[in-house]
Amino acid sequence: MTKAHPDPIHVVGGGLAGAEAAWQIAGMGVPVILHEMRPEVATFAHKTEALAELVCSNSFRSDDDEQNAVGLLHWEMRAAGGLIMSTADRHSLPAGSALAIDREPFSAEVTATLAAHPLVTIERGEIAGLPPAEWSSVIIATGPLTSPALADAIRQLTDESALAFFDAIAPIIHFESINLSKAWFQSRYDKGETEADRTAYLNCPMDRAEYEAFIDALLAAETTEFKDWERDTPYFEGCLPIEVMAERGRETLRHGPMKPVGLTNPHAPERKPYAVVQLRRDNALGTLYNIVGFQTKMKYGAQTDVFRLIPGLETAAFARLGGIHRNTFLNSPRLLDGQMRLRADPRLRFAGQVTGVEGYVESAAMGLLAGRLAAAERLGREVAPPPETTATGALLRHITGGADAKTFQPMNVNFGLFPPLDDVRGGRRGRRDRYKGYTDRAKADFGAWLAPAPVAAE
Numbered sequence: 001m002t003k004a005h006p007d008p009i010h011v012v013g014g015g016l017a018g019a020e021a022a023w024q025i026a027g028m029g030v031p032v033i034l035h036e037m038r039p040e041v042a043t044f045a046h047k048t049e050a051l052a053e054l055v056c057s058n059s060f061r062s063d064d065d066e067q068n069a070v071g072l073l074h075w076e077m078r079a080a081g082g083l084i085m086s087t088a089d090r091h092s093l094p095a096g097s098a099l100a101i102d103r104e105p106f107s108a109e110v111t112a113t114l115a116a117h118p119l120v121t122i123e124r125g126e127i128a129g130l131p132p133a134e135w136s137s138v139i140i141a142t143g144p145l146t147s148p149a150l151a152d153a154i155r156q157l158t159d160e161s162a163l164a165f166f167d168a169i170a171p172i173i174h175f176e177s178i179n180l181s182k183a184w185f186q187s188r189y190d191k192g193e194t195e196a197d198r199t200a201y202l203n204c205p206m207d208r209a210e211y212e213a214f215i216d217a218l219l220a221a222e223t224t225e226f227k228d229w230e231r232d233t234p235y236f237e238g239c240l241p242i243e244v245m246a247e248r249g250r251e252t253l254r255h256g257p258m259k260p261v262g263l264t265n266p267h268a269p270e271r272k273p274y275a276v277v278q279l280r281r282d283n284a285l286g287t288l289y290n291i292v293g294f295q296t297k298m299k300y301g302a303q304t305d306v307f308r309l310i311p312g313l314e315t316a317a318f319a320r321l322g323g324i325h326r327n328t329f330l331n332s333p334r335l336l337d338g339q340m341r342l343r344a345d346p347r348l349r350f351a352g353q354v355t356g357v358e359g360y361v362e363s364a365a366m367g368l369l370a371g372r373l374a375a376a377e378r379l380g381r382e383v384a385p386p387p388e389t390t391a392t393g394a395l396l397r398h399i400t401g402g403a404d405a406k407t408f409q410p411m412n413v414n415f416g417l418f419p420p421l422d423d424v425r426g427g428r429r430g431r432r433d434r435y436k437g438y439t440d441r442a443k444a445d446f447g448a449w450l451a452p453a454p455v456a457a458e
C-alpha cells in the first residue's frame with residue numbers, strides 16, 4: 001500500500017520562523033503540523049494569538065538588495081517563494097528604503113493562509129517537554145521566549161552551558177575599519193601553541209588621559225533600563241555591563257577587561273599603556289572582531305560615541321552594538337550540524353532566533369531554510385544548504401560553525417559574514433563596489449541553489 005503523502009513534519013512555535021518553515025514544507029508536498037502555545041500559554045511580549053506576530057518594531061529594516069545584507073536576505077526569501085516576505089510586501093507601509101509593515105493585517109493574513117493550506121494543520125497548545133519519540137522529524141522554532149518547560153528539556157538533552165537565557169552582547173566591529181597603525185595583534189603573554197593563537201587578539205592602548213576621558217564618557221552615557229522581568233533573572237556578576245563596572249570605581253575596568261598586563265605595544269615599545277582594550281576575532285573569516293568583556297546597556301547612539309574614543313577605533317564601523325537582553329538561544333556552533341539538526345538527536349531541527357540569529361528577517365530566513373531541508377530529507381532528496389556566499393548561507397554558516405562557540409552571541413546578517421571578494425578594492429572607498437559585488441554574487445549563487453529544488457506541489 002502506498003501512502004498519498006509522507007508522514008507529517010512537526011513544527012513547534014508559530015512565530016516568524018515556524019510559520020515560514022510550515023509554508024515551505026507544505027509547498028514541497030509534505031504535510032505539516034504547526035504547534036503554537038498561544039493563546040493557551042502567553043509570553044510577556046506577544047499580545048495576540050496570531051501566527052508571525054511582530055513583538056516590537058514593525059520594521060524589516062532595509063529593503064535595498066544591492067547595498068544592504070538584510071535587503072539581500074529579503075531578495076533571497078522572495079526568490080524562494082517565502083510566505084513572510086510575500087505577505088509583508090502586501091502590507092508594506094511607506095518607510096523610505098526600509099520595509100515597514102502594517103502588523104495586524106500582516107499576521108492575520110499569514111495565519112489565514114496557513115490555516116487554509118490543505119497540508120497544514122494548526123494545533124494550539126504548549127509542547128511542554130521534548131517532542132514525543134514518534135515525531136520523527138521536528139523543527140523547534142520557539143524563539144527567544146521559548147517556554148520554560150521546553151527550554152529545560154532542551155538543556156537536559158544538551159548541557160547546562162549550551163542554552164543561554166541572556167545575550168550579554170559585546171559590540172562587534174568590522175576589521176577593515178580598525179586603525180592598525182594604533183592597534184596591534186598579540187595575545188596576553190604571547191600565550192598559545194601556534195602563531196595564530198599568539199596573535200589572536202587586537203589590542204588598543206590608552207594612556208592615562210585617554211582612560212580618564214573614556215571613563216568620564218562611560219559614566220555620562222545614557223543607558224536603557226532593565227525591564228522588571230529582566231531584573232529578576234539571575235545573571236549578573238558574570239557579565240556586568242561596563243558602565244556598571246565603572247560606577248563601582250574608576251579603576252575597576254583597568255583591573256578587569258581593560259588590564260594592561262602581558263602586552264607590549266610594537267608602535268611604542270618603550271611606553272607602557274595605562275589600559276588596553278582587547279578585541280577578539282569573532283568569525284572564521286577574520287572579518288569581524290568583538291570587544292572583549294564590553295557588554296553594555298548604553299543606548300546605541302552613546303555606544304558609538306564612547307567606543308570611538310578608543311585609540312584605533314576612531315572610525316570603527318559596527319556590525320552590531322552591545323546589549324543585554326532576555327533571549328533564549330542555543331550554542332548552535334557546538335550543537336547543530338550543517339543541516340540545522342541537533343547532533344544529540346538529529347530528528348530535531350532548530351530554526352529562528354533560538355538558533356542564535358537575531359531579528360525578524362533572519363529568524364524567518366532560518367525558518368525557510370529549516371523547512372526546506374526537513375522536507376527534502378522527508379522526501380529522500382537531501383539537499384546541500386545554500387553556499388556561504390548567499391545571505392541565507394552566510395547566516396547558516398555563522399551559526400553552525402563560522403562563529404566561535406566559546407563567545408557565541410546572536411547575530412544579525414551583515415556583509416562581515418560573507419567570504420571576501422578577491423578582485424574588489426578594500427577600505428571605505430571601495431565599499432559600494434564591494435557590497436554590489438557581494439549581492440550580485442549572492443543572487444547568482446542563490447538562484448543556482450534554488451534551481452534544482454523540488455517543485456511546489458499541493
Ligand SMILES: Cc1cc2nc3c(=O)[nH]c(=O)nc-3n(C[C@H](O)[C@H](O)[C@H](O)COP(=O)(O)OP(=O)(O)OC[C@H]3O[C@@H](n4cnc5c(N)ncnc54)[C@H](O)[C@@H]3O)c2cc1C
Nearest residue numbers: 013015016017037056057127142143147352353359360363
Ligand atoms: C521583547 C523582544 C523584542 C524584539 N524586538 C525586535 C524588533 O523590534 N525587531 C527585530 O527584528 N527583532 C526583534 N526581536 C528579536 C526577534 O526577531 C523576534 O523575537 C522574532 O519574533 C523571532 O522569531 P522566532 O520565530 O524565532 O520567534 P517568535 O516569533 O517569538 O515565535 C516563537 C513562537 O513559539 C511559541 N512557543 C514558545 N514556546 C513554545 C512551546 N513550548 N510550545 C509551543 N509554542 C511555543 C511562541 O508563543 C511564539 O509564537 C525581539 C525579541 C524580543 C524578545
